[in-house]
Amino acid sequence: MALQLKRDYLNQKVLERLSTLELHARLPMIGSVSGKHRSPIRGSSLEFAEYRKYVPGDDTRRLDWRAYARNDRYYIKEFEADTNLRLCLIVDTSGSMGFAQNGMSKLDYARRIGGTLAYIAALQGDAVGLYCSGTEFHREIPPKRSATHLSTVLDELGTVEPSGETGLAESLHEIAERVPQRAMVVIISDLFIDPEVVRNCFEHLRFRKHDVAVFHLIEQNELDFEFDRPMRFVDMEGGEPVLADPTIIGVQYRRALEDYLESMNEVIRSTEIDYHRVCIHEDFGDVLAKFLLGRTPKKV
Amino acid sequence: MNFLQPLTLIALPLVLLPVIIHLINQQRHRTVPWAAMMFLMTAKRMSKGMARIRHILILLMRVLAIAALIFAISRPLSGGWLGSIGFAKPDVTMILLDRSASMEAQDLQAGESKRSTALKRLAHLLEQGDYGTHLILIDSATGRMQKVDSPKALLSLPMTEASATSANIPSMLETTLTYLKANNTGRADIWICSDLRENDWAVDSGRWEAITEEFAQLEGVNHFLLAYSETASSNLSVRVENVQRWQQGNNAELLLDVIVRSEGNNTAIQRVPIAFEVNKVSSVVEVELDVLGASIQGHRIPIDGTLTSGWGSVGLPGDANPLDNRFFFVFSEPPIRQSVIVSDDAKIGEAFRRALAIPTDNRLQHQTDVISVNKAGEIDWENTGLLIWQAALPTGVVAEQIQNFVNSGRVVIFFPPNQHAGGRFFDSQWNDWQTAEEQPYKISWWRGDADLLAHVESGNALPLNDLRFFKYRAFESTGTTLARFDDDAPLLSRVNSDRGAVYFCSTLPTAQYSSLERDGVVFYVALQRALAEGTYVLMDASQRIAAPDSLADREQWKTVAPEENASSLSERGLHAGVYQDETYWAAVNRSTIEDTAKAALVETVDALFEGLSYRRIDVEVGDTSALANELWRIFLIGMIIALIVEAVLSLPGKKVESSS
Numbered sequence: 001m002a003l004q005l006k007r008d009y010l011n012q013k014v015l016e017r018l019s020t021l022e023l024h025a026r027l028p029m030i031g032s033v034s035g036k037h038r039s040p041i042r043g044s045s046l047e048f049a050e051y052r053k054y055v056p057g058d059d060t061r062r063l064d065w066r067a068y069a070r071n072d073r074y075y076i077k078e079f080e081a082d083t084n085l086r087l088c089l090i091v092d093t094s095g096s097m098g099f100a101q102n103g104m105s106k107l108d109y110a111r112r113i114g115g116t117l118a119y120i121a122a123l124q125g126d127a128v129g130l131y132c133s134g135t136e137f138h139r140e141i142p143p144k145r146s147a148t149h150l151s152t153v154l155d156e157l158g159t160v161e162p163s164g165e166t167g168l169a170e171s172l173h174e175i176a177e178r179v180p181q182r183a184m185v186v187i188i189s190d191l192f193i194d195p196e197v198v199r200n201c202f203e204h205l206r207f208r209k210h211d212v213a214v215f216h217l218i219e220q221n222e223l224d225f226e227f228d229r230p231m232r233f234v235d236m237e238g239g240e241p242v243l244a245d246p247t248i249i250g251v252q253y254r255r256a257l258e259d260y261l262e263s264m265n266e267v268i269r270s271t272e273i274d275y276h277r278v279c280i281h282e283d284f285g286d287v288l289a290k291f292l293l294g295r296t297p298k299k300v
Numbered sequence: 301m302n303f304l305q306p307l308t309l310i311a312l313p314l315v316l317l318p319v320i321i322h323l324i325n326q327q328r329h330r331t332v333p334w335a336a337m338m339f340l341m342t343a344k345r346m347s348k349g350m351a352r353i354r355h356i357l358i359l360l361m362r363v364l365a366i367a368a369l370i371f372a373i374s375r376p377l378s379g380g381w382l383g384s385i386g387f388a389k390p391d392v393t394m395i396l397l398d399r400s401a402s403m404e405a406q407d408l409q410a411g412e413s414k415r416s417t418a419l420k421r422l423a424h425l426l427e428q429g430d431y432g433t434h435l436i437l438i439d440s441a442t443g444r445m446q447k448v449d450s451p452k453a454l455l456s457l458p459m460t461e462a463s464a465t466s467a468n469i470p471s472m473l474e475t476t477l478t479y480l481k482a483n484n485t486g487r488a489d490i491w492i493c494s495d496l497r498e499n500d501w502a503v504d505s506g507r508w509e510a511i512t513e514e515f516a517q518l519e520g521v522n523h524f525l526l527a528y529s530e531t532a533s534s535n536l537s538v539r540v541e542n543v544q545r546w547q548q549g550n551n552a553e554l555l556l557d558v559i560v561r562s563e564g565n566n567t568a569i570q571r572v573p574i575a576f577e578v579n580k581v582s583s584v585v586e587v588e589l590d591v592l593g594a595s596i597q598g599h600r601i602p603i604d605g606t607l608t609s610g611w612g613s614v615g616l617p618g619d620a621n622p623l624d625n626r627f628f629f630v631f632s633e634p635p636i637r638q639s640v641i642v643s644d645d646a647k648i649g650e651a652f653r654r655a656l657a658i659p660t661d662n663r664l665q666h667q668t669d670v671i672s673v674n675k676a677g678e679i680d681w682e683n684t685g686l687l688i689w690q691a692a693l694p695t696g697v698v699a700e701q702i703q704n705f706v707n708s709g710r711v712v713i714f715f716p717p718n719q720h721a722g723g724r725f726f727d728s729q730w731n732d733w734q735t736a737e738e739q740p741y742k743i744s745w746w747r748g749d750a751d752l753l754a755h756v757e758s759g760n761a762l763p764l765n766d767l768r769f770f771k772y773r774a775f776e777s778t779g780t781t782l783a784r785f786d787d788d789a790p791l792l793s794r795v796n797s798d799r800g801a802v803y804f805c806s807t808l809p810t811a812q813y814s815s816l817e818r819d820g821v822v823f824y825v826a827l828q829r830a831l832a833e834g835t836y837v838l839m840d841a842s843q844r845i846a847a848p849d850s851l852a853d854r855e856q857w858k859t860v861a862p863e864e865n866a867s868s869l870s871e872r873g874l875h876a877g878v879y880q881d882e883t884y885w886a887a888v889n890r891s892t893i894e895d896t897a898k899a900a901l902v903e904t905v906d907a908l909f910e911g912l913s914y915r916r917i918d919v920e921v922g923d924t925s926a927l928a929n930e931l932w933r934i935f936l937i938g939m940i941i942a943l944i945v946e947a948v949l950s951l952p953g954k955k956v957e958s959s960s
Contacts, residue, residue: 096335222336233334248355252343
């Protein structure tokens with residue numbers, strides 16, 4: 001029962017709705033088993049990839065004798081290889097992710113996004129891993145394909161609590177280095193970090209040939225900043241509280257936020273990652289549907 | 301600035317309400333957990349400059365909005381001149397209205413005179429404000445005080461209507477002083493409405509010093525002068541200087557000396573029609589005017605030989621001041637110029653007789669009798685115009701008769717008796733004879749602008765310098781000296797009297813005493829002038845100057861002209877017109893000075909009120925706009941503007957889009 005409770009962030013209706021969609025990687029993945037994702041290594045699928053000249057040592061069974069008969073040259077016929085992917089879910093669990101509106105915190109929303117994605121990935125045979133990033137990694141579950149592993153990931157998602165300062169930048173750099181092969185890295189965070197720092201992280205991940213997707217979670221109140229009286233703002237990540245009159249500094253706050261979002265857009269443009277700015281009052285099913293559809297390869 | 305509801309200003313501290321609310325708000329903050337601290341910190345850093353100014357502006361706008369609302373409710377009045385009044389209401393408001401003829405100068409477009417404009421504006425102002433428990437009017441024409449029920453009543457009172465009189469502002473202020481002292485009033489507002497004519501203000505009078513001193517001793521008295529100092533750009537006035545009726549056989553005619561004065565900046569020569577009306581018969585003469593005007597001497601108007609007395613008028617076309625466009629005159633047959641010489645010295649009596657018996661005009665009839673002192677009781681007082689008394693000063697019945705003679709407007713000249721001086725009469729008495737030892741006495745000074753020794757019409761002085769005096773009898777008198785010897789002793793004095801004229805001359809005309817008879821011009825002219833003045837009252841018609849007592853000598857006056865606006869009984873004598881009492885005619889007109897006086901310099905008038913609470917409000921004729929307007933609309937608009945600015949400043953910045 002307790003386990004059931006920990007997974008109540010998964011919504012059966014959303015899962016059913018999204019069951020017709022598949023999670024596709026934008027980049028070729030190197031998996032351990034056959035799967036639904038393109039591999040950089042030629043394989044034995046039915047989908048023709050290319051011809052290449054024969055070199056000694058090639059498997060003679062893959063020679064195209066018809067081509068030899070036509071032009072008296074040896075060509076090896078290569079086919080695409082389909083493989084599985086490693087989905088690395090990186091969930092920001094810093095104190096700021098506990099910011100809630102209407103009872104739902106950003107971390108709750110991150111659970112729904114991450115849990116649903118993990119479920120979809122596991123369902124199509126991909127390996128799923130989870131990295132919870134607070135001040136430091138306080139939970140790290142490497143990607144695996146087993147059903148019990150999914151259970152572990154989902155349970156962990158259900159039990160993780162927000163606390164401490166954010167250490168997302170360090171975590172991302174560490175993951176970029178630690179994940180040995182190409183993987184799909186999905187970051188779910190409010191990204192309250194300097195955009196230049198974020199840029200470095202994304203570029204590092206891209207350099208390691210990871211397919212990076214970001215769900216940037218924002219709470220509507222943080223955008224509007226509408227208060228009618230002076231407030232004492234307590235830093236959820238443990239910093240000094242600030243006494244301020246929103247009627248005085250509201251304009252400046254919004255300007256600072258706008259500058260930040262503009263900088264973030266610039267970072268996204270330059271790093272070409274799959275970026276989704278999500279306000280947590282949005283229906284997460286719609287957000288995921290948009291995400292998955294955006295990744296579905298277009299048929300030629 | 302003045303306020304109709306000054307008590308509302310007690311709420312002024314409420315303007316601090318926004319500041320207080322702001323401070324309270326600062327104290328009752330809520331605590332909220334917050335994630336996006338990085339933007340908050342950036343905003344805090346940015347808000348130290350313009351944002352703080354913006355917030356101060358918002359607070360300021362709120363303060364201004366409340367202040368404007370309070371001021372609007374307190375109903376402020378415009379007019380910087382009201383600023384010195386303060387918020388206190390007067391206990392009494394006194395209006396000193398100049399009703400002189402010059403106050404009828406009009407704005408031709410508005411059709412409003414200075415007087416009516418002043419009244420309307422003042423009534424409107426007092427209607428708006430609080431004029432205290434008493435509103436008192438002192439009009440220049442009567443000089444009397446009258447309590448007025450309400451400011452609106454000012455517009456319909458007979459005491460505020462136009463008059464042909466002159467004003468006496470110092471006298472009006474003295475009346476005001478008397479009232480304020482007698483009633484121990486507290487704060488008093490004195491409103492003076494005047495066109496600042498020099499003759500009305502008598503700025504050189506010594507009375508002003510005393511008036512200023514006495515006002516300075518009163519506390520809470522504010523003087524306001526509604527000054528219509530602007531003179532008309534172009535105005536003509538007409539006046540009849542002299543009217544004579546002559547008859548030859550069955551034919552009679554009037555001889556008129558008419559003066560048309562031009563005021564303003566008329567430089568071009570213009571032709572003006574002058575309308576004469578006598579016995580309801582009109583005639584028009586066109587006169588060419590120069591810069592100063594024109595003078596018509598001896599204009600003849602034939603009349604019916606049987607018309608021995610009557611009236612007429614001279615009129616000008618309408619211009620800036622309608623009141624000086626018509627002048628009334630009356631005429632009658634010239635009376636016999638009868639004089640009596642009382643002297644026991646036959647030679648001296650004959651000298652007087654010769655000078656008085658020769659008429660200045662052949663058409664005049666002169667009758668001169670020389671009688672001795674003991675026959676003084678036989679004098680025909682009724683028909684005599686001039687009495688020459690060369691004897692000891694009279695006593696008893698004769699003295700009483702002479703007193704009545706003077707009071708009826710006749711003239712007496714006392715010459716020194718040879719022997720017994722007599723007692724005291726008319727506050728004067730004879731002293732000892734003085735004889736010139738080596739050189740005869742000469743005249744060192746005489747008054748040439750008026751009275752018996754005035755210069756002739758051509759402007760030339762009488763030859764008094766040619767006269768020599770060998771003996772004179774000094775006299776003591778409270779009268780005004782008209783001529784003085786070189787040893788400073790008076791030759792001729794005029795004793796002050798309400799009517800008529802009393803002169804004392806210190807020498808005799810015969811050669812033993814002086815060269816008066818030998819150099820007879822001065823002697824003849826002076827006596828003829830005295831005779832003309834004395835017999836003037838014997839005429840059946842008289843020209844009078846508009847004044848409260850101008851018709852006081854008779855009771856049965858009927859208004860003959862103008863018929864269209866016959867004045868009430870109490871106002872008779874104040875308005876130009878013709879009045880008749882049985883066979884006696886009187887024409888009342890404005891005084892000469894009303895046509896000629898200039899406006900006093902405003903600085904000179906201001907100086908008269910130095911040391912007093914005084915404000916001059918310069919106004920233009922015809923301008924009936926309110927002296928003080930309510931300004932609440934402006935404050936209400938100000939409040940709305942302040943609220944709009946506050947709203948604009950308080951607008952939140954544009955919302956940040958949530959999606960990328």
